[in-house]
Amino acid sequence: MKYIHKISFLFILSSVIFFSSCAVNDDDPIVAVTKKTITAQTEKTFERIDATVTSYNAVIQFSQAVTNFSRVYYTVNGTAFEADVNEGATQLEVPLDFSSPTTIFQSVEITDFKIIDADTDNVKPEVSTTSKELNVVKGTDKFLFILTWEGSSDLDCATIARTPTGVTAIDLSDGTTNIEVVRLPEAITDGNYAFAVLPWTVESNAIKCFLTVVNDSTVEKFTGTLRDATPGGFLGYTTIADFVTIAKTTDATSGDAMMSLTQVLFE
Numbered sequence: 395m396k397y398i399h400k401i402s403f404l405f406i407l408s409s410v411i412f413f414s415s416c417a418v419n420d421d422d423p424i425v426a427v428t429k430k431t432i433t434a435q436t437e438k439t440f441e442r443i444d445a446t447v448t449s450y451n452a453v454i455q456f457s458q459a460v461t462n463f464s465r466v467y468y469t470v471n472g473t474a475f476e477a478d479v480n481e482g483a484t485q486l487e488v489p490l491d492f493s494s495p496t497t498i499f500q501s502v503e504i505t506d507f508k509i510i511d512a513d514t515d516n517v518k519p520e521v522s523t524t525s526k527e528l529n530v531v532k533g534t535d536k537f538l539f540i541l542t543w544e545g546s547s548d549l550d551c552a553t554i555a556r557t558p559t560g561v562t563a564i565d566l567s568d569g570t571t572n573i574e575v576v577r578l579p580e581a582i583t584d585g586n587y588a589f590a591v592l593p594w595t596v597e598s599n600a601i602k603c604f605l606t607v608v609n610d611s612t613v614e615k616f617t618g619t620l621r622d623a624t625p626g627g628f629l630g631y632t633t634i635a636d637f638v639t640i641a642k643t644t645d646a647t648s649g650d651a652m653m654s655l656t657q658v659l660f661e
Contacts, residue, residue, distance in 0.1 A: 429516050429517055429518040430458070430516065430517050430518070431457070431517070431518045431519075431520055432456055432457055432458055432460060432461070432509065432517050432518070432519050432520070433456070433457040433519075433520050433521070433522050434454055434455070434456055434466055434504050434507040434519070434520070434521050434522065434526075435454070435455055435457070435504070435521070435522035435524075435525040435526060436452065436453070436454055436455070436502065436504065436522075436525050436526060436527060436528040437452075437453035437454070437455050437485075437528070438525075438528060439525055439527060439528060439529065440528070440529050440531075440611055440612070440613065441528065441529070441530045441531070442530075442531050442532075442533075442534070442611075443492070443530060443531070443532050444532075444533075445532060445533040445534070447492055447532065448491075448492050448493040449489060449490065449491060449492055449493065450489075450490045450492060450500070450530055451487040451488065451489055451490070452487070452488040452489075452490055452500075452502045452528050452530065453485055453486070453487055453488075454466060454468070454485060454486040454487075454488065454502075454504060455484065455485045456479075456483065456484055456485060456486075458484075459481075459482050459483065459484050460479060460480075460481060460482065460483050460484075460509055460519075461481065461509060461511075461512075461515040461517050462481050462509050462510045462511050462512070462515055463478065463479075463480060463481060463509075463510045464478070464479045464480075464481075464483070464507070464508060464509045464510065464519070465477070465478050465479070465507075465508050466479065466486055466504065466506075466507050467504070467505045467506035467507070467508075468488065468502055468503060468504045468505055469501075469502070469503045469505060470488070470490065470500060470501070470502055471500060471501055471542075471573070472501075472542065472604075474505070475488075488502055490502070490530060492530075492532050496569070496575070497532065498531065498532040498533055498535070498538070498575060499529070499530070499531055499532070499538060499540050499575065499606070499608065500529075500530045501527065501528070501529050501530070501606065501613075502527065502528045502530075503526060503527040503528075504521050504522070504526045504527070505521070506521065507519045507520065507521050529606075529608070529613045531608050535577050535580075535608070536580045536608075536610050536651060537577060537578040537579075537580065537607075537608065537609060537610070537651075537653050538575060538576075538577055538607065538608035539551065539553065539575065539576050539577070539578070539589045539605065539606075539607055539608075540573065540574075540575050540605070540606040540607075540608075541567075541573070541574045541575075541576075541591065541603060541604070541605055541637075542572055542573050542574075542603070542604045542606075543572060543601055543602060543603040543604065543620075544601065544602045544603075545597055545598050545601055545602075546597045547593060547595055547596050547597045547598060547601050548570060548593070548594040548595040549574065549591055549592065549593050549594065549601070549603070549620075550566070550567055550568045550569070550574060550591075550592040550593075550594055550626075550631070551566075551567050551574045551576055551589065551590060551591050551592055551637075552564065552565060552566040552567065552576055552589075552590055552592060553565045553576050553577065553578045553587055553588070553589055553590075553640070554587065554588050554589075554590050554634070554636075555585070555586075555587050555588075556588060561590075561634055564576075564578065564579070564582065564587065565577045565578070565579075566592075568594070576589070578640060578642065578653065580651045581651070582642060583642075584642055584643050584644055585641075585642060586639065586640065586641055586642075587639070587640040587642060588636040588637075588638065588639045588640060588658075589605065589607075589636070589637050589638050589640065590634050590635060590636050590637060591603060591620055591623075591633075591634075591635045591637055591659070592626065592631040592633070592634055592635075593620065593623040593624070593625055593626060593631070593633050593635075594625060594626040594631070595625050595626075596623050596624070596625045599621060599622050599623075600619050600620070600621050601619065601620040601621075601623065602617070602618075602619050602661075603617070603618050603619065603620055603637065603659070604616070604617055605617075605618070605637050605638065607638070607655060609653055609655070610652075610653075614655060616637065616638060616655075616657050616659075617661055618637055618657065618659035618660050618661060619659070619660070619661050620633075620635055620659065623635065635659060636658050636659065637657070637658065637659040638655045638656060638657050638658060638659075639655070639656045639658055640653055640654075640655060641653070641654045641655075641656075
């Protein structure tokens, strides 16, 4: 009797193993679903426009048509904006105002990109790491220095030459807004110069400053803090703080003017 029970048990166990094996073998292998990436990026990274142009549309492109209602987050000269785009869109235009004679530089940077129901649509929105910013320069000035800062102090700036007897201003900006622009002339004699911050009024003993330099067709950015500055007086400035030093040279073969920068005002 025990022998018969053992045979029955072995038969049942073999059947379970057989059918279980069949069930496992018949299942399709699990394959991870790969999402398609849709990248938001600027059409270009640098652009010069004619001095007579009063507006320019910066283009943000998508690597393929967006699959659903989407939103792009970006900044213009550091101020945050957002714009919605509809399903099927392949680009977004950001209008830039150059109507003011003093507006000669604008910068657009993509900060984020989202698509509604991206998981359902099996897509992944992302911002390009190499083409997320466009800098637009109005006019033909080769070397430009754009200063902005935090707070309510009134800062001016200049490109300067320091000599044993004092300081000579090459180009001086003395506006009243939180953006000041000066130039280093392309034809200036080769030598050592500086871009300096000149405080007219001082509302803080530590003023965080941001410098954007257009160096021919490239853009360089610096951040520094002006500390314990003395405000300017009726006859001029009492604090002249170098932000970067400038080595200006001319290529002997091509005659092209070149500029290398060294930061001297740090955070």
